[in-house]
Each structure stands twice: as structure tokens, then as C-alpha cells.
Amino acid sequence: MAAGYIVGSLVGSFAIAYVCHTFVSDKKAFGGSIPKTVSDKEWLKATDAKFQAWPRTAGPPVIMNPISRQNFIVKSTE
Secondary structure, three states: OOOHHHHHHHHHHHHHHHHHHHHHHHHOOOOOOOOHHHOOOOOOOHHHHHHOOOOOOOOOOOEEOOOEEEEOOOOOOO
């Protein structure tokens, strides 16, 4: 009996959180717009090219991914 109330409360709270999140972020409830740096594909390509061409002064070469903040060490094929 109590488990049903707990599960129902959790499902209800997630549903309310989803609706609030969608309303505030996707529908722009408080105004604003999507930044150009997010919506412009050319900007993304230029930024990616800049980060891939970043001069490294020490250490092995890495592929820099500023979006996920993960740097992968490039292994040589030799």
C-alpha cells in the first residue's frame, strides 16, 4: 500500500518537473532566445577547426572536445 503511494508520488513529481522544464527552457517562459553560438553550424565548424589546430607545446597530441570536456590521447599507428 505504501509502495504505491511512493511510486505514484515519484512518477507525479517527475512529470511535474518535466512540464516545468519544458515550459521554462523550450518555450522560453522568461523570454530570451537561443544564442547564435548554439544555433549556427558554421560557428561550430570554425570552433572545432580552431581547437583541432591548437598548437601543443608538451605532451602527446590530444583531440580536444570543448562540448563534453573530454580529451582523448591520440595513439600513434606505428
